[in-house]
Amino acid sequence: PLAGAGNGSHKELEKAGLLNKTKIAEGGRKLRKNWSLSWVVLVGNSLVFFKDPKSQTPSNWKPGNSRPESSVDLRGAQLHWANELSSKKNVFKLRTVTGNEFLLQSETDSLIKEWYKTIQHVIEKLDRE
């Protein structure tokens, strides 16, 4: 199991790993793409992004041992496959209620499908609350 999972905290660590990430809109305003490798952690209702992925691995990551670059509230968020928005393959777009938009990408088909499924599951769970 992932470090931090099932530790009794109400913020369950659901998934963690490396993805290519770029923010493409902030509050509905389009931004210039700037792809970078990001350590992505799905914990509770949030997707949390960390820099410096080299110092992070799934087995040693613990909540609170490094400062997040940014964090996305998944409540009310929308997820769509978005291969038309990039020359890269395996791209999906995450849009927050506040109008922030991110593209996430992996070269590994199975990995990106798992991320999509897991994030969608959390969004749907929050929609039902």
Ligand code: I3P
């Ligand atoms: C962008 C960069 C991105 C590319 C984007 C380019 O150029 O090459 O990687 O997105 O394409 O504009 P620059 O570095 O000069 O900003 P993809 O890799 O996702 O295709 P786009 O403008 O068609 O989105």
